[in-house]
Amino acid sequence: MFPRRPTRQVWVGSVPIGGGAPISIQSMTNTHTHDVDATAAQVRQLAAAGAELVRVAVPDARDTAALPAILGQVSVPLIADVHYRYERALEAVEAGVHKIRLNPGNLKQHKQVERVLAACRERRVPIRVGVNEGSLVERADPALRAAQQSRLAADRRRELVRLMVETLEEYLRVFEKHDFHDVVLSAKTPDAALAIDACRAISARFDYPLHVGVTHAGPLQTGRIRSVAALGALLAEGIGDTVRISYADDPVHEVEDAKELLCALGLRARVEPELIACPTCGRIEVDLVALTEQVRARLSGIKVPLKVAVMGCVVNGPGEAEGADVALCAGKGKGIIYVRGEQKRIVSETEMLEALCDEVQAVAQQIERGQAGVRNAE
Ligand code: SF4
Known part of the structure; x- marks a missing residue:
């Protein structure tokens, strides 16, 4: 058993993340959330495969409007994935979701973030602050641009890690100003080596629980290698409190592979052959x-x-x-x-x-x- 890095604990509905809780498995639906029947069916399918938490995208108001009906048909806690529009977060919290994901790369205005914090505090809903390599690059940081022109991948990785940590620090200042600590962090990229460096740096800098995963990992055949390379290294160092493997495929495979990875590392007891x-x-x-x-x-x-x-x-x-x-x-x-x-x-x-x-x-x-x-x- 690999010793785990100590983190705070947050609760997503009935599921604890961090603070020594078992590493939870999550996945994300790929249905249109406003299609209530299809989304609820896929959430149940993912839960049956072993997902303990399921995230759904809420790009439009009709998606958040569908959440109460979906929540009524599933038993696993639901997470609303919010980008660009803070109103979606407010609507999702009102609908009763168990966690919100915000992207500092596209939801930046402090006043808007503060409104989300107030709503989440009232309902005791935690927030994942998830930075992505893709949205960082939009910041057009001069040092990052210089590093990207460097032929050395290590330079590029170092600058990206610095930017990811800085972005989280800046964002969390608003949270900490309002004494809001019900937070999970993540930093995702399709680059397995960068994912390892970024999560190590974030784990060293913050004591919030960490959601680990490789994003846009690709189809199963190659996505598996990227995901297992990054997550295997991190989990063996005790880093990671909840995992999401992501493939361009049926998300049930994400859950099956996450289970197998945790069992293979001795981080979860097998319950199947x-x-x-x-x-x-x-x-x-x-x-x-x-x-x-x-x-x-x-x-x-x-x-x-x-x-x-x-x-x-x-x-x-x-x-x-x-x-x-x-x-x-x-x-x-x-x-x-x-x-x-x-x-x-x-x-x-x-x-x-x-x-x-x-x-x-x-x-x-x-x-x-x-x-x-x-x-x-x-
Ligand atoms: S068990 Fe026998 S057949 Fe199988 S790989 Fe080993 S030596 Fe070859």
Whole structure:
């Protein structure tokens, strides 16, 4: 377990962020928020996948007007993403959202920010102050322009980090003048190295909880690498109190990957099966890639933590099998099924999938019975 950097705590509805609370997972809908049914359905879908907080865009008054109906159909706390128009923040707070996101790059007038602060204070609604690389560049800072012309990426990154921290400092002066501390911070960019530098600097400068993520990360294939590179590094340093992975794809993937990342780092206990599989090599005698995909599909829906290994030969197979709850070592024409390290059955190639899945079901039921026993004892 990586030690976490201490931060203040804020509550977003029933979900705490920071102050040692478990790292929460959030995502964002990609429906038009004024389409109540589509938005509520996607919020529920994201919550079912494991999102603990969901953000919705509110570019127009008809979007904030839809919020009460959406809030009535979902149970996960909702965050209104506000840009340019402070009125949207006031309307969203009035509608009952649990958090507001403001962008200092496009909502700057102190009087307007103060009106949002007053509304949020009255309703005990926290605010995320989220700077983005894209909106910083609009400030046309001379040092940033010079750095951008530099051929050295490190110069550019250093100036951007400086600007991000300065922007947050300036913005938060208004908050602090009004003694408003229900704040979460973020600094986002598509550049994973810059995201790491920026979040390190913000974490060193402020004690507000930090929302970490790589924005505009791209399609799944490349976005995954950018996101995991940045978030993995930060989380391993104890930086980050809530995570959002963002892809140009179905947002359910964002939630699935955020869960897997937190579990892989030991920052969240698994509640679903973990599948490990050999990468295959010249020793392989079965179509292990297809078999692994079939096993993965059959594991979905099982809601207990168990480790399943699908291995292609005896080189590493028995070793991995010993560490797994259920394992298959597939060889030429036959496979060996292990349960908790013990060799249980030898089956033909055509029986391997079903035999493995039968053992998985049996172990899952044992774990469920054990969990129920613990709950009853409590
Ligand atoms: S388990 Fe066997 S088949 Fe799979 S990668 Fe290792 S050596 Fe190759």
